[in-house]
Amino acid sequence: MAWVSLILAGLFEMFGVTMINKLHKDRNWKSIVLLVLGFGASFIFLSYAMKTLPMGTAYAIWTGIGASGGAILGMFLYGESKDWKRLVFIAMVLGAAVGLKLVS
Template identity: 40%
Template sequence: MSWIYLIIAGFMEILGVIVMKKFVLSGKKILILVLMFLFMLSFGFLSLAMRELSMGIAYAVWTGIGAAGGVICGVLFFKESKSILKFILLSLIIICSIGLKFIS
């Protein structure tokens, strides 16, 4: 169950980053409340995941999901730059997170 909590936490992090970008673009104050709620959910599910997973693994996977999701959403929804190097470096983050799981 802890891995499910961790994945949910990662997706809440991605949604939070999307809302943050929308706030920056629109300036709508209500989005700050949505952002706070999403980050509270993200941290809440991360803490549930860390009941069974080590802190290092949980945090690495959580940040990996957030980083990968943030870059992918930025490219898909906000027309941010695409480059092979960006995706290679992003792949390294994901590979390192998986590697940490295998050595623990």
């Protein structure tokens, strides 16, 4: 269950980062509430996962999901560059997260 919580934490992290971008475009109360809820849920799920998983592993995977997921969402939602080099480095981040899972 800890791994499911960690993945959910990463997905809410991605949502929170997306809401930061939305807040820059639409300064309204709805964007602020969604941003706070996204990051709040992310921290709650991360906290739950860290009751079982080692801190270093949990944090690395959480940030990996958030960073790579945020970059991918930026490509699809905001027209950011889809350069092959960028995709290679995103794959490296995800590969490192899988590697941490395998050795934990």
